[in-house]
Amino acid sequence: MTSTTLATRSPHRLRAAMRAAGLDGAQLAKSAGVSRAFVSLLLNGRRRCNPTIAAAIAQELSQPVEYLFTTAMLSDDSHNEMEDEVLSTPPALMVEDPxxxxxxxxxxxxxxxxxxxxxxxxxxxxxxxxxxxxxxxxxxxxxxxxxxxxxxxxxxxxx
Structure with missing residues (x-):
C-alpha cells in the first residue's frame, strides 16, 4: 500500500490564506493539531503532509484542500478531478501566475x-x-x- 503525501501548491498561497483567515503560524498549528515547526516547514516548502492534516489546515483556513495542496503529479493548470462548482468559483486568493x-x-x-x-x-x-x-x-x-x-x-x- 502506498502512502499519499501532499505538498503546498505555493507557500505564498498558504500565507495569503492564513492572512485572510486572520491566523498566524502558531494559531494555525494549534487549531490543526500540528506543531509550529511543522507549519513553518510547510510555509517554506520543505515539508509535505498527509491528507488528514491537509484537510484540517484547509478547513481552518476555509479553503478547498485542492487549492492549498497538491501531490507531486499535479500542477496548478492540471485538470484535477474536482467538482465543476469548485472550478467555476475559484477562491478569491487564486494566483493567476503560479x-x-x-x-x-x-x-x-x-x-x-x-x-x-x-x-x-x-x-x-x-x-x-x-x-x-x-x-x-x-x-x-x-x-x-x-x-x-x-x-x-x-x-x-x-x-
Whole structure:
C-alpha cells in the first residue's frame, strides 16, 4: 500500500490564506493539531503532509484542500478531478501566475528533465529562483524563456 503525501501548491498561497483567515503560524498549528515547526516547514516548502492534516489546515483556513495542496503529479493548470462548482468559483486568493517546480517546467515546455538540467548548468536554462532547496519560477517567466529560446532558434534555422 502506498502512502499519499501532499505538498503546498505555493507557500505564498498558504500565507495569503492564513492572512485572510486572520491566523498566524502558531494559531494555525494549534487549531490543526500540528506543531509550529511543522507549519513553518510547510510555509517554506520543505515539508509535505498527509491528507488528514491537509484537510484540517484547509478547513481552518476555509479553503478547498485542492487549492492549498497538491501531490507531486499535479500542477496548478492540471485538470484535477474536482467538482465543476469548485472550478467555476475559484477562491478569491487564486494566483493567476503560479510558481512552477523544475519538473513542471520540463512538462510544460515538453523538454526532458535531463535536457533542462543541462541547459541550466550551461547558463541557457530558465531563470529559476531557489526557495529553500527547491527551484521555482513563475509560469509566465518559464513561458517567456521558452518562447525566447525556442522560437528564436526556429527563426534562425529558417534563414
Amino acid at each position: 510558481y512552477l517546480g523544475f519538473d513542471e517546467v520540463a512538462a510544460l515546455c515538453n523538454i526532458k528533465i535531463k535536457t533542462l538540467r543541462h541547459m541550466r548548468a550551461v547558463g541557457t536554462g530558465p531563470p529559476f529562483h531557489k526557495r529553500g532547496q527547491l527551484l521555482r519560477i513563475r509560469k509566465s517567466k518559464a513561458l517567456d524563456w521558452y518562447r525566447d529560446t525556442f522560437e528564436n532558434d526556429a527563426e534562425d534555422t529558417e534563414d
